[in-house]
Amino acid sequence: xxxxxxxxxxxxxxxxxxxxxxxxxxxxxxxxxxxxxxxxxxxxxxxxxxxxxxxxxxxxxxxxxxxxx
Numbered sequence: 001x002x003x004x005x006x007x008x009x010x011x012x013x014x015x016x017x018x019x020x021x022x023x024x025x026x027x028x029x030x031x032x033x034x035x036x037x038x039x040x041x042x043x044x045x046x047x048x049x050x051x052x053x054x055x056x057x058x059x060x061x062x063x064x065x066x067x068x069x
Contacts, residue, residue, distance in 0.1 A: 001009075030036045040048070 026036070037045070
């Protein structure tokens with residue numbers, strides 16, 4: 001597979017997965033439409049980003065540990 005083919009497949013998958021995840025998040029966190037990204041303060045968005053990065057760190061840590069075994 002060429003780099004361009006990898007890119008095309010990866011972007012297609014991202015678009016599909018991102019849409020599903022976003023809609024699921026809205027249903028979970030904003031089902032009545034009274035909250036949401038556009039209503040969050042900058043501080044709330046930063047806190048959420050930090051929380052996501054922390055989660056990602058732990059996923060990466062576990063993957064790395066498994067690869068090194």
